Amino acid sequence: xxxxxxxxxxxxxxxxxxxxxxxADTLIYTTEKxxxxxxxxxxxxxxxxxxxxxxxxxxxxxxxxxEKIKKSMDELSTASHKLAEVLYQEAQK
Numbered sequence: 001x002x003x004x005x006x007x008x009x010x011x012x013x014x015x016x017x018x019x020x021x022x023x024a025d026t027l028i029y030t031t032e033k034x035x036x037x038x039x040x041x042x043x044x045x046x047x048x049x050x051x052x053x054x055x056x057x058x059x060x061x062x063x064x065x066x067e068k069i070k071k072s073m074d075e076l077s078t079a080s081h082k083l084a085e086v087l088y089q090e091a092q093k
Contacts, residue, residue: 024061024073028054031076034083038090046082053079 031054039047057072 020066020069021061024057024069027073027076028057031080031083034080034087038083038086041086042082046079050076050079050083 031050035047035050035054039050053072053076057069057076060068060072063069
């Protein structure tokens with residue numbers, strides 16, 4: 001059952017933060033999709049950096065460590081700004 005705080009209590013003990021994990025999954029999905037669609041419009045260095053941040057966030061999600069997940073989400077968001085710039089430029093055309 002999900003409490004108002006967004007944590008799910010497993011019947012066998014422990015809990016996870018459903019909202020945070022869903023946000024991380026959404027960030028991964030949208031960044032991967034944008035990278036697939038517009039990755040050829042950014043430098044190889046930026047593309048590699050974004051791919052590395054996606055990979056790190058996926059690993060951190062497996063650990064369920066909320067601090068690591070938050071840090072990785074922030075780093076991926078920052079790294080993906082290059083893609084956001086490309087999307088903005090494409091929309092202006």
